[in-house]
Amino acid sequence: MRIAVIHGYLLSGTGSNIYVANLASSLANRGHEVFVFCQEPEPHRFGFVNDCFDFDVDNKRFFRIFSSTGPDGGRVRLFRPRIGQLLPTYVLDDYVGFKTREFHRLSQEKIAQYVNRTATAVKTVHSVFDFDVALAQHLIASPAVARRLSEEYGVPYHITIHGSALNYSAKQSTELTPLVIYGLNKAASIVVSSDFLGRQLNDYLVDIGHQEIATHVIYPGVEESIFKIGGHPHELIAELRHSLESRKTLGKSLGSKEALRVIVSTENRQLLAEELNSPPTYERRAPDSDLINVIDNINWETEQVVTFAGKYIVGKGLHALVLAAPNVICRSPNVRFLAIGFSDVREHFEALGAALDAGKGELVIEIVEELEKGLELQVGREFILDLMQKGTFEKYLQRAAEADLSKRFIFTGPLDHFELAKVFAVSDLFVAPSIFPEAFGMVAVEALATGIYPIVTEAFGMAEIAKNIRDRVGDFVPQHSKLIPDKNFIPVLSDYILRCLDSPDLKDMRFKTAAHKIAVELFNWDRVSVEYLKLFTRFQQPGRIGGLSI
Incomplete structure (x- = not known):
């Protein structure tokens, strides 16, 4: 089967990028030919990409950038449409070679230009393959690009x-509504990654005056060859360092x-505003230059490491x-937090x-x-207000100053999947x-595959992960208050982390083996x-989602 995957972004760094990769x-491993349309700047880094093509200025001709041999049968060909300097995004982000702006801040003209150029590229490749x-x-x-292809060539x-x-x-x-419905x-068919997302989509459609639609839940996967229970910490850290x-x-x-910490400690609002609002001068999608020293200074066998990974x-x-x-x-002084990720x-x-x-309370x-500006739920504000009402905010600030967060809460920048798996494997907890x-x-789920317990918010799509863990290995998990987004979110989070770090059951190899399984x-x-291929086979003609009209 020849399958066009219209994505538009990269093959690493965010959940949807990794999903597409x-x-x-x-699909290629199952013998199919996959044609990925995206803007990945370094396709040669991905071993499954067999060919990469760029387009001429009007997207009506394409030419090969590189080619490599691959397994018999399946093949992944990557195509990079010429879209100009602007790359529309959902969340403001940094993409090498592009200016980015969120869709909801763009004019209809700019969005149409992006869709038209991508559609031309996709149809050009279809005319050949x-x-x-x-x-x-x-x-x-x-x-919208896929519908153009369908209407002109009958491709479902x-x-x-x-x-x-x-x-x-x-x-x-609401200006995006016609494009969504189109x-x-x-x-x-419509695929969602959780029941929650399916409900969210239908709630949105009802809110804009349309009927609900059928969705198909296909949970994402985990790279089993990468995310696995680790060996000795020294060996894993040596691999990470290399x-x-x-x-x-x-x-x-x-x-x-250190410069940012100095600015904060002097409470120079003007310099701080400039620092926070100026574009970073470093490469945001690369790990921090001092990260090797950071990991060398952690005693992975005696310290407890709590890891966050995400934007x-x-x-x-x-x-x-x-x-x-x-x-x-304060209650567990040998804990270190690692925050892995990136953003503007x-x-x-x-x-x-x-x-x-x-200990700068006003600045905090x-x-x-x-x-939290503009957020309906302000968990940070609620936390601080509660401390103030109890008269314990100053005590909290004193505790924070004693915690030595500059050494105990470390921002690392992003890691690739191989590196992330090594950190997970030597961590004690994921949050x-x-x-x-x-x-x-x-x-x-990737953290779970390495044998560490993931603390997740028990709401949204994450509630489905929490339920699967609770149903299968709940006996290993310490009793805790349910972590839900409300005014008690931060105190519950602190207590939950401490309970998990104190639990010998979560360090037991029986738990780790069950978690990986x-x-x-x-x-x-x-x-x-396999689930996608079933849908492709079942629905072989262009469809019409009931109740939707423009």
Whole structure:
């Protein structure tokens, strides 16, 4: 089968990027030809990519950039449409070679230009390779491209919904509604990564005056060959160090971090505002330049390591974890937190940690207010207000200053999947304290596959992960209050972390083995590709999703 996957972004770094990479690889391993349309700048880094093509200026001709041999039968060909300098995104992000702007902030003209150029590229390739089916990623733009292909050539198309386009774009602007409905209207099937995301999508459709639609739940997979129970910490860290030493590009320097801490400690608002609002001068998608020294300074056998991995954004609850850390470290001084990820607003979270480290209460409040501006649920504000009402805010600040967060809460920058798996394997606990609707939370499953317990918010799509863990290995998990996004979120998070760190059962090899088994049995890419192929076979004609009209 010849399958066009219309994605538009990269093959690493975010959940949907990693999803596309693994799905394409898995489909090719089953003997299919996969045509991925994206903007990956370094396709040669991905062993499953057999060919890469670029286009001429009008996307009506394409030419090969590189080619490699692959397994018999299947093949992944990557195509990079010429879209100009602007790359529309759902969340503001940094992409090498492009200017980015969120869809809900773009004019209809700019969006149409992006869709038209991508559609031209896809149709150009189809005219040569004759696709059997198309799979559009995301709710916005790619489905419109797939519908164009379907209407002109009769190619059936399916859609994979990821949470970011729905929550950060479609819900933010009614001007995007016609584009959303246009893409959904003729889709053969709609795939979601969780029951929760399916309900979210239908709630959105009802809110904009349309009927509910049928969705198909296909849980994402985990890379079993990478995320596995680790060996000796010294060996795993040596492998991590070797990977970092081989990188050609590194990110934020120790000097930059120290400069921000100095600015915070002097409470110079003007300099701090400039630091927080200026574009970073370092490579955001590369690990920090001092990370090797950081990992060398951790005693992986005696210290307890709590790991966060995800975008440095408020929706992921990173600020809640920073605020929870002092209470954890106060009661368990040998704990270190590692925050793995990237974003354009990284410095806000580092400044929050620095303000806590320096005991600067007013600055802590200002940074939390800035981070949570516009949020319906402000867990940081609720936490601080509660401390103030109890008269314990100053005591909390003293505890925070004693926690030495500059050494105990470490921002690392992003890691690739190989590196991330090594960190998970030597960590004691993983935390995903999201406060904004998550479609699923695949990184928590990846942590589970390495044998460590993932603390997740028991809401949104993550509730389905929590239920699977509870149903299968609940006896190993210490009693705890349910972690849900409410005014008690941060105190509950602190207590939950401490209970897990104190639990001998979560260190037991029986738990680790069972955890890995859950991850690889319920969430594997071979199963994901099979489920998609069933849909492709079942729905072989262009469809019409009932109740949708423009």
